[in-house]
Amino acid sequence: MKGLMELYSKEEIDNLFSETRLINLLMDKYHLIPKKRIMTKNQILVEEGLDNERVFYIKQGIVAFTRNESIFNFEQEGHFIGLETFLFNDIQPYTIVAMEKMEVLLFVKEEILDILMGLQEGWLYLYLLNKAEQQRIQKNCIHLHLKGNDRSRKMLADLAKNFGKVEGEAIVLPKCFSKKIVISYLGLSFNTGKSLIEKLQRENFLLRPEKEKLFRVNKEFC
Numbered sequence: 001m002k003g004l005m006e007l008y009s010k011e012e013i014d015n016l017f018s019e020t021r022l023i024n025l026l027m028d029k030y031h032l033i034p035k036k037r038i039m040t041k042n043q044i045l046v047e048e049g050l051d052n053e054r055v056f057y058i059k060q061g062i063v064a065f066t067r068n069e070s071i072f073n074f075e076q077e078g079h080f081i082g083l084e085t086f087l088f089n090d091i092q093p094y095t096i097v098a099m100e101k102m103e104v105l106l107f108v109k110e111e112i113l114d115i116l117m118g119l120q121e122g123w124l125y126l127y128l129l130n131k132a133e134q135q136r137i138q139k140n141c142i143h144l145h146l147k148g149n150d151r152s153r154k155m156l157a158d159l160a161k162n163f164g165k166v167e168g169e170a171i172v173l174p175k176c177f178s179k180k181i182v183i184s185y186l187g188l189s190f191n192t193g194k195s196l197i198e199k200l201q202r203e204n205f206l207l208r209p210e211k212e213k214l215f216r217v218n219k220e221f222c
Helices: 010-016 019-029 109-117 120-145 148-163 179-186 190-202
Strands: 035-039 044-046 054-060 062-067 070-076 095-098 102-108 165-167 170-172 216-218
Touching: 044 054, 054 109, 070 120, 070 148, 070 179, 102 109, 109 120, 120 148, 148 179, 148 190, 148 216, 179 190
Parallel strands: none
Antiparallel strands: 035 102, 044 095, 054 102, 062 070, 062 095, 165 170, 170 216
16 A cells, blocks of 8 residues: 555645545446435434445535444535445444435445455545544544543534634534534533533633524634
């Protein structure tokens, strides 16, 4: 793999091996025909501990990753689910649930792997997807080592950067990030999380909600 990586510059890797290019490769060049699915809010895509032979490509919407009913990650449109760390393991290591109504493309994992295994570049795609998953896990571990408010501030700032939209002085999270969802992600009890949110609002890290826009992170802190 190291020798293969040396054939490409970092810029070429970023340009040539994105998940957008992968979905185009699978559908346009190799003519895989996925099934289109509309997922409803709270619908489970794959369930922890069960066999999983499917791969999803998120066309629109956001999913939450949970383990033992605790949320530890999110993913949004433009990304694959099912080609990451547990590539050769059909047992699903976590539950993935739709946070809102969403559209996905459903592939058979074996069909994708058959194509990628036959391509020199295919191994690079898989390597980069695995690397991205490892980086997410490492980030979660770093969060766990932070203390008190610093941990929650960092996690909320990361959510804002990855999923939010700038509106004036705030970066606003989509409305599917409810108070219950965010508090679960922070690893707090509901009452503790509610008190923390109020404290962060007093400190101006979180700006006051506006209608359905519950989480408005002050962009000065991001």
